[in-house]
Amino acid sequence: MAAQIPGTMGFIRLREGQPCDLGLSLSCGQAFRWEERDGWWEGVVGREVWHLRQEGDRIEYRGTTARRVRDYLALDLDLPAIQAAVDRDPVIHGAIAFCPGLRLLRQDRWEILISFICATNTHIPRIRQMIASLSRCFGGRIPSATGTWYSFPSPGALAAPCRETLDECRLGYRDRYIQETATRIAEDPRLLRYLAALPLEEAREGLLSLPGVGPKAADCILLFGFHRYDVFPVDVWIRRIMHRHYLASPPGMKMPSEKEDRRIRTFGREYFGEWAGYAQEFLFCARTDLL
């Protein structure tokens, strides 16, 4: 491990009764840039390379500050209270028990926007690969003793990419959406901040107007990037879980329809309440156990 500037390494202690499972939170599919190596979780947050590891109630960090780690992990939120708020039945109860210490991270709006455009109709490992490629090809170099890292690309960098380099990122048909959405943000750098300050439905409408952002991506962006904890994103897994445990699937339904997803989304939000997004993440995390 490289020598660090004083003040950029240290550890924090979890408050009594405020659990956090670092590895689970970083690897459950809400963030795509973390890798475990030699017992440390390594990732790029903003323009910093972070190294994190946990031993019990102690989280050690390098490359950033205690304050930023606490904010990123949202340690200010009362997790047991959130769990209790959504713990309405045996199914969600089991899901909560399946992923104790799972916390929703406070991630960057722009990075989440692009990440969930990449996330359409593909697998988590490949999303990670696409994000890594985009960063390596279009992000800023961050030299470090542990290797060369890359920050997530700016809107401008993705708005005017070298075509051949973009092809190397293997985004498939998503490349056009990424570039067009990046262009929109580059032309109006305050757009995402503006949307984040709007009431939920208006923020959602704004996101839906971006190329490559449909209902599911919009909800994930609202939850993971805008930290709107009452949205209930519906993907294939949540659809299956909800049909299996909560809502009878309509008699004639063959293909997944947007109408049906809307029904699930509305139900989830009303049933689980103001922390429905957390409930969704518990269910998603426990998906293999629930199907």
Place this chain on the structure above:
DNA sequence: AGCCAGGTCTGCG
């Protein structure tokens, strides 16, 4: 080979 993946877009009726 064929099906599926943290879906979205387009073109119909």
Place this chain on the structure above:
DNA sequence: CGCAGACATGGC
């Protein structure tokens, strides 16, 4: 509106 197909790519 609501529905069917197309769509790039890679893992199983």
